[in-house]
Amino acid sequence: MVLPIVVYGDPVLRKVGVDIDKNYEGLDQLIKDMFETMYKAKGVGLAAPQVGKAIRLFIVDTEPFSEVDEEDDEEDAEFTPAQRKELKAFKKVFINARILNEEGVEWKFNEGCLSIPKIREDVSRMPDVEIEYYDEKFVKHVEKHNGVIARVIQHEYDHIDGKLFTDKISPFKRKMISGKLNDIANGKISADYKTKVYKPKR
Known part of the structure; x- marks a missing residue:
């Protein structure tokens, strides 16, 4: 099921996510729905807070970056x-992730976010990351990644720590x-998904 993506201004995007265990109710379906939602929105990553869940879960699929523009030569x-x-x-699916180390010389890359439609900015991040996490079967992993993959991981990891890419500009x-940003928070947005x-309760 395609879920609505929470946009800038919703307090859930500023909450630090809590750890979950394998008995978290509806986890398998949530992961499936998040992938479906991400693909529908043409994203490469999606974190649980972006679908209204303040938990330490995010997904990544960098396949779109592998595609070569038809106008570009090899x-x-x-x-x-x-x-x-x-x-x-x-x-990959990342559950209860903890970044253990980030290193290297910071580099800029143009980032966007499904929770902040139609806004992109250059963001500086370190190129190498070491991360500890559990996969969807709750098998523990410790991995090192670099370049664009590391960047996508860092971007989604920020979400489960209550941070947005706009905090880094x-x-x-x-x-x-x-x-x-105010327009987005007030619902004056145009997105293809x-x-x-957020509407505060009165």
Whole structure:
């Protein structure tokens, strides 16, 4: 089932997610619904807070990054064939994740977020990440990733810590887009997928 994606302004996006166990009610269906929702919205990652659940769960599928634009020659493609192969195969569920280490020289990459429609900004992140997590079968993993895969993991990890990519841009840039962010929070948005705007209870 395609779920509505919670947008900027909803308090759930600012909550630090709580750990869950394998008995979390409806977990398998939630994971299935999150993948369906992410694909419908043409995303490469989705965190549980984005569908209204303040828990430490996110999913990633970087296959869209592996696709070469038809207008680009192989030599002009953003990623090498080896990188594209890795991106095409990377699909994972992360439960109760903890980033153990981030290192390297920060690099900029243009990021967007399904919870912040139609806004993109360059964000600096470290290129290498070491993460501990449980998969959907609650098998524990400790892995190292780099480049775009690391970036997507870091972006989604921020969500389960109550952070957004807009927190990582300069105060000047945030001021420049503040009007657009307010519009999103007030429901003045146009997205190609189902969204949910926060409405405070009176």
